[in-house]
Amino acid sequence: MEWTNELTRMLGVSYPLIQAPMLGITTPAMVAAVSNSGGLGSLSLGGLPPEKVTVLIREVKELTTQPFAVNLFIYEPPQxxxxxxxxxxxxxxxxxxxxxxxxxxxxxxxxxxIYSWREQLPAIIAAGIKLLSFTFGMPDEEGVRLLKSHDILLMGTATSVAEAIVLKEAGSDVIVAQGIEAGGHRGSFLPGPLPVIGTMALVPQVVDRVRLPVVAAGGIMDARGVIAAGKLGAAGVQLGSLFLRSHESAATPAHKEALAGITDTDTxxxxxxxxxxxxxxxxxxxxxxxxxxxxxxxxxxxxxxxxxxxxxxxxxxxxxxxxxxAGQAAGKAKAWSAADILEELVRETEALSA
Ligand SMILES: Cc1cc2nc3c(=O)[nH]c(=O)nc-3n(C[C@H](O)[C@H](O)[C@H](O)COP(=O)(O)O)c2cc1C
Incomplete structure (x- = not known):
């Protein structure tokens, strides 16, 4: 298994395995554990007050010196x-x-x-963040200029080919292609009916159109999913549900319990x-x-x-x-430490692709 590619070089990580930002679930300990294991941890900050943004980033930095991403909700609040x-x-x-x-x-x-992403940016820039993922839209021209002037890599979420093209044209460096299997909010942002496209159909179509590193998200829970995403042309994967029951997850005991044993039709x-x-x-x-x-x-x-x-x-x-x-495959989430989950995924993927 060749882990190194353009995406791992852009992110500065050993494995193109990204722990999905999960607002309310992701903790600094989860982010640091994944980054310390060679993947990319992502700290969700969507809608949080700027003071909280600063504190959470500081907490992650106390736990790791490895690269990690922060994640924002980028949208214009309705008037x-x-x-x-x-x-x-x-x-x-x-x-x-x-x-x-x-x-x-x-x-x-x-x-x-409502704290908009614009109010959050100064705290993110001041903290020296270099990797920014986001969902619900794309920063406007001024926002992109500001972020790029601070050498911040942009990873936008697309749920259709049309959204991926909008993100690319506006300056996103990486596209996270989120299939309908995914847990949590849809990243969809273009007007019209909600795109309901599965990861398997979405990823290769986005790869063919945008010619940027594409990260597959939605329904990936083990080595089979990682390898399949690679075959579809993805440069990496983003895993959310896999970490929901981890020791570092902020999900309540009842939340974790509700996920144990759920099946494909339970979301x-x-x-x-x-x-x-x-x-x-x-x-x-x-x-x-x-x-x-x-x-x-x-x-x-x-x-x-x-x-x-x-x-x-x-x-x-x-x-x-x-x-x-929870995603459609969340029943396979493991109640382990985040580091063990990541390390097992690496081992399993290497064994399966040997
Ligand atoms: C509990 C939960 C919270 C989420 N919160 C965010 C978020 O704050 N920002 C974001 O970009 N994506 C968020 N997502 C979506 C993930 O980035 C990702 O698309 C999804 O988890 C992938 O599908 P999977 O759950 O099947 O792995 C969330 C997903 C879950 C399960």
Whole structure:
């Protein structure tokens, strides 16, 4: 197995194996463990306040001297959210919590604070970050100029060939091709119907069109997936679900438990938690919001509305009101340390390709 390629040289890593950024799940310890094992750890910072960005990056740097990436949500927050839709959803959620014997404070619309990627950039640049992955869109021209003037490598997420072309033309150096199998939010950002393209179909079409290093993401859980992605033309893989149950994962015990033994049909795509399409294991919140027939608020307003019950439920370790993001193959996630998971994947891939 020849691990070294253009991507590993660009990233400065031994293996083109990237631990996916997973907001709420990824910890500095997970990022550092993967980077210290020769892969690329990714720290998710999407939507976090700039002070928190600085602290988390510092924590990773205390644990590793190896390269790691940071990850942002790059999108323009909507200027307007219909208040009637917001209030109706809030009333429904409060009614639901009462009926189910749980409680969370209502959200005051005026207090919702959205931190845009533009506000986060100064903290990222000041911390000397050189690898930036992102999802939900692409920085504008000014943003790209600023990032490139600091020699920051850009890794944009595409869920269709059209998105990959937009990312390339705007200056992305690497394309992360995210198949529909993937856990968590869809990175989709072009108007129109949600692209629902599997990794196997997406990767070779993106490879043929963009002629940039392509990273395959979605449904890759073992050496077979790594080798298959390579055969499809990917220069590397990004693995999220594989690390969900790791020791370093911030997933609650109930979240980890909910993933043990799930099968191929046990996840679905939903907007119920955040207003953006995401792949999750269904639970009470998802089922009830979808059955309500109510209009779901746009991202990030729906996300803000469900934050309080998610915090309370994490504290209580109640899986019915947390977002159990998971990919279609998440049942194969291992409850090991992140380093053991990465090292086993390397060994297995070398053995299978020998
Ligand atoms: C719990 C969870 C959270 C995620 N959060 C992010 C994120 O913050 N930023 C991002 O670019 N991708 C995020 N993703 C998507 C991953 O980058 C990646 O596309 C996906 O995990 C790959 O599919 P897999 O889960 O089948 O490995 C998340 C995925 C999961 C499972």
């Amino acid at each position: 307007y959210q219909d208040r009637k839709v917001f209030d109706k959803m809030q009333d429904f959620l409060q009614f639901l919590y009462g009926a189910k014997g749980v409680a969370a404070v209502p959200v005051n619309y005026e207090d919702i604070r 679905l795509l939903t907007r119920a938690f955040s207003g953006r399409w995401a792949r999750a294991v269904p639970n009470t919140l998802i089922r009830e919001v979808e059955a309500s027939g109510l209009t779901v608020c746009d991202y990030p307003y729906q996300d803000a509305l469900t934050q309080p019950i998610r915090s309370v439920s994490r504290e209580l370790d109640n899986p019915e009101f947390i977002n159990i993001w």
